[in-house]
Amino acid sequence: MRRKLLKIFLTTVFIYGCVAPPVTKNKEQPNEEADFGGLENYMEYHRYLREIVNTLESDPEFKRKLEKASEDDIRSGKIAYELEFVSHHVRTRLDEIKRTELDRLRELMERKANLMENNSIEDPTHHHLDHENPHTFEIEDLKKLIAKTTEDLAEADRKRREEFKHYELQKEYEKQQKLNETNGDERAKLENEYKEMEEKHKKHEKLHEPGHKQQLEEVWEEQDHMQQEFNPKTFFMLHDLDSNGLWDETEVKALFIKELDKMYQSGAPEDDMRERAEEMERMRESVFKEVDLNKDGFIDYNEFMAQTKRNDFQQDHGWQGLDEQKPYTDEELEEYVRQHQYHPFFGYAISNYLEVMGFEIECFCAAYAF
Numbered sequence: 604m605r606r607k608l609l610k611i612f613l614t615t616v617f618i619y620g621c622v623a624p625p626v627t628k629n630k631e632q633p634n635e636e637a638d639f640g641g642l643e644n645y646m647e648y649h650r651y652l653r654e655i656v657n658t659l660e661s662d663p664e665f666k667r668k669l670e671k672a673s674e675d676d677i678r679s680g681k682i683a684y685e686l687e688f689v690s691h692h693v694r695t696r697l698d699e700i701k702r703t704e705l706d707r708l709r710e711l712m713e714r715k716a717n718l719m720e721n722n723s724i725e726d727p728t729h730h731h732l733d734h735e736n737p738h739t740f741e742i743e744d745l746k747k748l749i750a751k752t753t754e755d756l757a758e759a760d761r762k763r764r765e766e767f768k769h770y771e772l773q774k775e776y777e778k779q780q781k782l783n784e785t786n787g788d789e790r791a792k793l794e795n796e797y798k799e800m801e802e803k804h805k806k807h808e809k810l811h812e813p814g815h816k817q818q819l820e821e822v823w824e825e826q827d828h829m830q831q832e833f834n835p836k837t838f839f840m841l842h843d844l845d846s847n848g849l850w851d852e853t854e855v856k857a858l859f860i861k862e863l864d865k866m867y868q869s870g871a872p873e874d875d876m877r878e879r880a881e882e883m884e885r886m887r888e889s890v891f892k893e894v895d896l897n898k899d900g901f902i903d904y905n906e907f908m909a910q911t912k913r914n915d916f917q918q919d920h921g922w923q924g925l926d927e928q929k930p931y932t933d934e935e936l937e938e939y940v941r942q943h944q945y946h947p948f949f950g951y952a953i954s955n956y957l958e959v960m961g962f963e964i965e966c967f968c969a970a971y972a973f
C-alpha cells in the first residue's frame with residue numbers, strides 16, 4: 604500500500620505541477636488563494652501522507668496485512684479498521700504526526716488571515732484528516748486520507764481535460780482574430796494557410812488501438828527489436844521499467860510513443876506538441892479504463908495477462924485522435940469569443956496575455972517532451 608498510495612499521490616502532484624495555470628504572472632491581482640490553498644499546501648499534505656504511511660509500515664503486523672489486503676479493501680477504506688491492532692508505540696507516533704499537521708494547518712490559516720487583513724475568512728476544510736478529533740489518529744483519519752488521495756487522482760484527469768479545452772478555445776480564438784485583422788486577398792491567403800496546415804496535420808498513418816495486440820506488437824518489433832513472436836510475459840517485464848511488478852502511468856504512456864510519432868512530429872509547424880501530450884494522456888486513460896480492473900491506478904501482471912486473453916485484444920478498432928474531434932462545442936466557442944470581445948480592456952490585454960500563456964505552454968511541452 605505504501606508504494607501504491609505514494610505513487611498515486613506522486614502522480615497527482617506531478618500532474619498538478621505541470622498544468623497549474625500561470626497564477627503568479629498577473630501582477631495586478633496576486634492570487635492568495637492559489638498561493639496558500641494550492642500547490643504549497645499540496646506538498647505539505649504530501650509530506651503528511653508519506654509520514655503516515657511510513658509509520659504504519661513500521662508495524663510488521665500491519666505491514667503483513669497490507670500486503671495481503673486486496674485493492675478493494677484498500678480503496679474502500681476497509682483496511683483502516685486494522686489500525687485497531689497496531690502497536691501502542693506506532694499509535695503514539697501517528698497521533699504526533701496528526702497534531703503536527705493540525706498545527707501546520709492552523710498556522711497556514713493565520714498567515715492567510717494576516718495577509719488579507721481580514722478576520723472573517725472561513726476555515727477551509729482539509730479533507731485528508733478528521734478535524735473533529737484534534738488529539739489522536741483514528742480509523743476515520745486513515746479512511747479520509749485514502750479517500751482524498753484517490754479522489755485527487757480522478758480530479759487531476761478532469762482538471763487536465765478542462766485546461767486542454769481552454770487551450771484549444773484560445774487557439775481558435777487567436778486564429779479568428781488574426782483573420783479578422785485582414786481582408787481581401789490577404790485574408791484568403793491566410794485562410795488557405797490554416798487549411799493547409801490542418802490538412803497536413805490530419806494526413807498520417809492510421810493509429811492502432813492503444814493496449815491492443817497490433818499496437819503492442821509494433822512496440823515489440825520496432826522499439827524492443829524482438830525477433831521472436833509476441834510474448835505477453837516478456838513484454839510486461841520489458842516495460843516494467845522499475846521492475847516493481849506493476850505498470851504505472853508513466854510506464855504505460857511510454858508505450859504510445861511510436862503511435863504518437865505517427866501523428867505528431869516535433870518541429871513540424873502543423874503538429875502541436877501540447878496536443879500530443881493530451882493525446883498521450885487520453886490513450887493512458889483509455890488503456891487504464893479497459894485493463895486496470897481494480898482501479899488502483901496500476902496495471903499489474905495478472906491484469907495485463909487477462910487483457911491479452913480477451914478476444915477483443917486481437918481486434919484493432921484504431922484510435923480517434925484529437926484531429927478528428929474538437930474538445931469544445933460550437934456554443935462554447937461562441938461564448939468564449941463573445942466574452943473576450945466585449946471586455947473593455949481585453950482588446951489590449953489579450954495579446955499580452957497570450958504571450959504569457961505561450962510561454963507557459965512552451966514550458967508545459969518541454970515537461971512532456973519525450
Ligand SMILES: *[C@@H]1O[C@H](CO)[C@@H](O)[C@H](O)[C@H]1NC(C)=O
Binds near residue numbers: 719720721724
Ligand atoms: C473579507 O472576507 C470576506 C469573505 O472571505 C470577503 O468577501 C471580503 O471581500 C474580505 N474583505 C477584505 C477587505 O479583504
Ligand SMILES: *[C@@H]1O[C@H](CO)[C@@H](O)[C@H](O)[C@H]1NC(C)=O
Binds near residue numbers: 776777779780783944
Ligand atoms: C471575427 O469577426 C466576425 C464577424 O464580424 C465575428 O462574428 C467574430 O466574433 C470575430 N472573431 C473574433 C475572434 O474577433
